[in-house]
Amino acid sequence: MQFLAYIPRLIVAALLCGATMIGGTASAKQFKYAIGFPPGSYNVKMAEDYAKRVAKYTQGRHSVRVFPLTLLNMAETSAGLRDGIADIGFVLTPYFPAEYPHTNLVTEASMMLRLMGEDVRGKEASAFAGAVTEFTFFSCPECHQEFAQQKAVYTGHVGGSSFGLLCNKPVRNEAELKGKRLRAGAANWSRWSTAIGATPVTMTGNEMREALGQGVVDCLILSTPEIHNFGLMDVISDITMAVPGGVFASAGFNMNVNAWRSLSAEDRKAFLRASAEGGAYTPWIYQQKENEILEQAKKKGVRMHEADPALVRKTQAFIEKDMGAIAQYFAEKHGVKRGEEMLSTFRPILQKWVGLVQPVESMEQLGELYWKEIYSKVDVNKHGM
Structure with a gap:
């Protein structure tokens, strides 16, 4: 259908x-x-x-x-x-x-x-x-x-820009995230969701608004400008931007x-x-x-939350571990043979660009x-x- x-x-x-x-x-x-x-x-x-x-x-x-x-x-x-x-x-x-x-x-x-x-x-x-x-x-x-x-x-x-959690309920710590359904637009955020006890859900950006509004998912792992792009302001009640990161x-x-x-x-x-x-x-x-979108959300009554420090630390530990595991993941899932070499080449390029901008x-x-x-x-x- x-x-x-x-x-x-x-x-x-x-x-x-x-x-x-x-x-x-x-x-x-x-x-x-x-x-x-x-x-x-x-x-x-x-x-x-x-x-x-x-x-x-x-x-x-x-x-x-x-x-x-x-x-x-x-x-x-x-x-x-x-x-x-x-x-x-x-x-x-x-x-x-x-x-x-x-x-x-x-x-x-x-x-x-x-x-x-x-x-x-x-x-x-x-x-x-x-x-x-x-x-x-x-x-x-x-x-x-x-x-x-x-x-x-x-x-x-x-x-x-950087990804956080745009939700229809408060999620501030690992206990509140446990079992929650998180819309993840890529495999890295799916892996993070699993690592913190949540359930990743895959769907396109065109489906997000309806899914969050109807409670099919509890949060969108997303950047705040997408609130404007996809008209999400009316279906979001809570935002936590400290995790998971990435773009x-x-x-x-x-x-x-x-x-x-x-x-x-x-x-x-x-x-x-x-x-x-x-x-x-x-x-x-x-x-x-x-920041402009976040200010608009506050005026609309959306609650802003700081992530629990333990959740931030766990996220950081996940990232450090995932940087070592991602090559193996792509080798096993998709047959990528040169993953470690690619990442070792990419990291200094990214570090260079952090300086260039x-x-x-x-x-x-x-x-x-x-x-x-x-x-x-x-x-x-x-x-x-």
Whole structure:
């Protein structure tokens, strides 16, 4: 029955795809960008910002039309991009563990941020998005193979701010968490949930509001800006942000391989420039909106809680242990053979980015940093070709 619910949307998507094919070819001026977030959300605004930058850097040769939630939802985006329903897609790779295991190994190590001292506090999103993008472009050939198998070309990650617990009841300590159903968007938070005696529940972001409102889950493991993105304010009564930590990173501008190869080398570089600067939008806005959303929640009567110190210590111990176990987990679950080497390569890259983002004072500066340090170094004559 769930599949049947997708049929109308897929028919519309196929008609849109067909209209493009009738009107032109690989040199079409307009690219369809599917993003599974609702209109008005921060990531849709990011996509619209990216579209403006594509037009700017291609000098009007190409344009991007953004489809918020209508063309493909979060669960459909990877396959829809593969099948050419969209030219560009916001792909949440942790939703597809079998398709992107090497990519997810690194993105699901994001709780590593809690081991990097106070300098990273409030800058988790900027640092992690830069680090995982640099690593994926230059140190993970297996990641590019994963995207290629899905007929996609990787063009950078975006990432949000630190994760906490957004709940419909107080959860402040291990006793209150025991047996609670926690919506976890990736395997690392599922493992943490199990470690503290809770039950992880897997569902897409498009299903969260209804699940929390109806009591199907007790908490969402999520960042506070998602309260705005998914209209969660009315279904949340309690927030505890001290645990578990970590951020969610997505392949924000994945391109269909035929769409990418239809571009000239000059335009491929222009799309990467748009990805670098557009990709700075999400981490920057999420960081800026964290406290603002919390203040709005307080005014709405949502209760704010400090986590019990024992729970914080247990979370820290879990992270330290998980950093040693995550490679084994991905080897056993997904056949990743080079996990330990990948993580040992990634950690100093992340530490470097914690330092690089310290002086950044604007979204424009962050975009320029991403371009200078990462995207400008991609060989557009070879990448994705």
